[in-house]
Amino acid sequence: MxxxxxxxxxxxxxxxxxxxxxxxxxxxxxxxxxxxxxxxxxxxxxxxxxxxxxxxxxxxxxxxxxxxxxxxxxxxxxxxxxxxxxxxxxxxxxxxxxxxxxxxxxxxxxxxxxxxxxxxxxxxxxxxRDSCRGPEPDRFPTGLPDDDESSGDPRWAALDEIRFDQ
Ligand SMILES: [Zn+2]
Known part of the structure; x- marks a missing residue:
């Protein structure tokens, strides 16, 4: 077959x-x-x-x-x-x-x-990679932090885990 x-x-x-x-x-x-x-x-x-x-x-x-x-x-x-x-x-x-x-x-x-x-x-x-900012990050600012450590509201921590789990 x-x-x-x-x-x-x-x-x-x-x-x-x-x-x-x-x-x-x-x-x-x-x-x-x-x-x-x-x-x-x-x-x-x-x-x-x-x-x-x-x-x-x-x-x-x-x-x-x-x-x-x-x-x-x-x-x-x-x-x-x-x-x-x-x-x-x-x-x-x-x-x-x-x-x-x-x-x-x-x-x-x-x-x-x-x-x-x-x-x-x-x-x-x-x-x-999740933190990729493209070839010219200054030209195309994404507003992303330089790394993936989510700072701030712990209520979002669970969501972050789901999002980056894939
Ligand atoms: Zn990339």
């Missing part, structure tokens, strides 16, 4: 009985995937999914991972990183537009839902 088709999954066997399930773990390309200047390298994603038959169709859940690269939004140096996101989707023979995905000829194509999950997890404005 080629890489491009390993996200197309035959579900005829498990659809015979609700509750049947199998793991689908693979590395495949979902095609060009980018947000702004941030690109997933070769469109390659690693998926680790559980496909399970339910009364009216199938559920697919698990994790999707990808490696991206792109320029720092402030200084434009090339940077890269990894993203991981959760996927929870429903596939039905008669899908609801915008909510569930189709089962066609007893197969499901995971490509669009996986691509969407990766796309939503890509950084919109990546920075080489």
């Amino acid at each position: 080629s890489e491009s088709s390993s996200l197309i999954v035959d579900v005829v066997a498990i659809r015979r009985q609700a509750g049947s399930r199998f793991d689908h773990t693979t590395r495949a390309s979902v095609g060009e995937t980018s947000v702004g200047d941030v690109d997933v390298d070769d469109g390659m994603v690693d998926v680790d999914l559980l496909v399970e038959a339910v009364i009216r169709g199938l559920t697919v859940s698990g994790t999707v991972r990808a490696h991206w690269s792109g320029p720092c939004r402030r200084c434009l140096v090339p940077i890269e990183g990894d993203v991981e996101s959760e996927l929870h989707e429903i596939f039905e023979a008669e899908p609801t537009e915008g909510e569930t995905w189709p089962i066609v000829d007893e197969r499901i194509d995971l490509t669009p839902s996986v691509r969407e999950a990766v796309m939503l997890s890509l950084p919109l404005a990546p920075l080489c």
